[in-house]
Amino acid sequence: MAAPEHVEPLPVARAADVELDASRPRWLLDGLWTAEGVGVVGGAPKCCKTWLALDLAVSVASGTDALGRFPVVAPGPVLLYGAEDAAMRLRERLEAIGAARDLPLAAIDVRLILVPALRLDTERDRLRLRRTIEQHRPRLLLLDPLVRLHRIDENSAGEMSALLGELRALQRDYSLALLLVHHLRKNGGGQDGQALRGSGDLHAWGDSNLYLRRRDQRLRLSIEHRSAPAPEPVSLELATDPAPHLRVVDDGDASDPRAAADLGARLLELLTAAGGPMSREQLRAATQTRNATLGEALVRLRSDGAVERCDGGFQLRAGTSIPIPVPTSTKDGNGNGNAAKQRPSA
Numbered sequence: 549m550a551a552p553e554h555v556e557p558l559p560v561a562r563a564a565d566v567e568l569d570a571s572r573p574r575w576l577l578d579g580l581w582t583a584e585g586v587g588v589v590g591g592a593p594k595c596c597k598t599w600l601a602l603d604l605a606v607s608v609a610s611g612t613d614a615l616g617r618f619p620v621v622a623p624g625p626v627l628l629y630g631a632e633d634a635a636m637r638l639r640e641r642l643e644a645i646g647a648a649r650d651l652p653l654a655a656i657d658v659r660l661i662l663v664p665a666l667r668l669d670t671e672r673d674r675l676r677l678r679r680t681i682e683q684h685r686p687r688l689l690l691l692d693p694l695v696r697l698h699r700i701d702e703n704s705a706g707e708m709s710a711l712l713g714e715l716r717a718l719q720r721d722y723s724l725a726l727l728l729v730h731h732l733r734k735n736g737g738g739q740d741g742q743a744l745r746g747s748g749d750l751h752a753w754g755d756s757n758l759y760l761r762r763r764d765q766r767l768r769l770s771i772e773h774r775s776a777p778a779p780e781p782v783s784l785e786l787a788t789d790p791a792p793h794l795r796v797v798d799d800g801d802a803s804d805p806r807a808a809a810d811l812g813a814r815l816l817e818l819l820t821a822a823g824g825p826m827s828r829e830q831l832r833a834a835t836q837t838r839n840a841t842l843g844e845a846l847v848r849l850r851s852d853g854a855v856e857r858c859d860g861g862f863q864l865r866a867g868t869s870i871p872i873p874v875p876t877s878t879k880d881g882n883g884n885g886n887a888a889k890q891r892p893s894a
Contacts, residue, residue: 573621576688576725577607579779580618580771585755586719586726588694590744595760596767596786597729598633599641599794601690604727606645608688609657615784615796617843619828619857624687627680629661631696644791659684666691669698674714681722689718692729695745702746712753732759740770760784766797779839796844811837811845816854816864825860 573583581587581604589604591597607614611623630638638660643653661680667673668691681689691697700707719726730750732743740759741751751757759770767784787795818834819826826834832842846862849855856865 574776575621577604577614578619578621579776580604580614580758581725581727581756582773582776583622584719584723584725585774586716586728587754587756587758588728588730588744588750589758589760590730590732590740591760592732592734592762595762596784596794597731597760598630598692599645599786599792600758600760600769600784601692601727601729602628602638602641603645603794605658605688605690606642606649606651606656608725610646610649610651610655612649612651613847613857615782615794616847617782617796622687624657625684626658626688626690627661627684627686628658628690628692629663629666630692631666632693635660635662641792645793647791648787648793659686666697667699668711668714669700678718678721681718681724685722686724688725688727690727690729694728694730694750705747705749708747708749712749716753741772767794796847808845808848811835811841812849815845815849816868819855819862819864825858825863827861831862 575581576583576585589597589601604614605626605628606612607618607620608623609626611620613619628638633641639653642656642658646653646656666677668677695702698711700711702708715726715728718724731745732740733745740761741754741757742748743759744750754772755774757772759772761768761770763783765785767786769782769784770778771781772778783797784794785797787793814835815831818831828839828842828846831846832839835842837845846855850857853865854868855862
């Protein structure tokens with residue numbers, strides 16, 4: 549059937565003629581969430597999904613590393629709607645995460661949407677959300693949880709596809725990243741993405757997805773990306789000192805205090821010898837250590853005030869000096885064997 553004469557053809561361009569934007573960052577949070585990416589934080593009930601989502605929100609809003617390990621590439625305001633937590637409760641959690649990073653709440657640009665209900669399956673609420681985004685121009689939009697944002701059948705591919713299409717349109721129209729908190733199926737096994745409750749469209753929709761599973765007293769964080777390799781899973785726990793927050797628990801060699809001190813000393817030596825910044829990749833290549841282990845060591849050095857982040861990666865903080873280690877001796881002054889070698893504090 550011939551098309552009516554007034555219908556215009558679709559615009560087409562050769563791929564080679566499409567201009568690239570070299571200034572556009574690839575990541576929002578390096579290795580953790582793609583720039584302007586959509587996706588989910590998924591997990592069973594009581595797996596700290598909201599704690600993880602808020603940790604990412606604090607990082608983007610303040611420019612500080614997520615979980616102390618994933619640097620922020622493109623910081624900016626965060627717009628947050630928490631359907632299951634009162635504004636006061638959200639403030640308490642955000643304040644606690646900030647306190648764990650020595651950040652006052654005023655330094656964290658997270659803005660709360662204050663309505664008792666937000667229905668993304670209604671045109672009125674979608675329009676209200678668009679007007680709010682236009683006013684605040686967030687870098688990240690966080691909606692928690694998905695189940696409270698609609699009354700459609702989550703198992704219906706058609707209905708879920710329409711809802712997710714509306715959210716994708718928000719991402720594209722306003723150049724923002726969008727994070728949904730969602731549940732895994734009860735007793736959901738197998739691949740994490742396939743265990744998300746509802747239609748499989750939700751898994752396919754995400755550019756970056758994060759999954760939390762409980763392993764005894766710890767949490768296992770798995771990360772997947774549409775267009776980047778998945779990093780190794782990370783072990784987490786909900787720490788309480790100095791305030792409640794998620795903390796990385798390294799299962800590798802840095803769990804040995806002596807190995808951790810050795811790595812910290814080696815990093816200080818490398819930064820001293822460099823006389824300037826070194827990137828994370830350079831430090832990892834020089835120490836031949838796992839990315840997770842290196843991240844934990846850098847977190848300790850930064851919390852001790854010995855190292856600071858900068859544009860080129862990491863550098864010694866002004867005034868930092870490296871203690872001279874005492875050579876290892878097989879006997880101490882009393883003739884006892886295996887005298888401990890003094891190591892600089894990490």
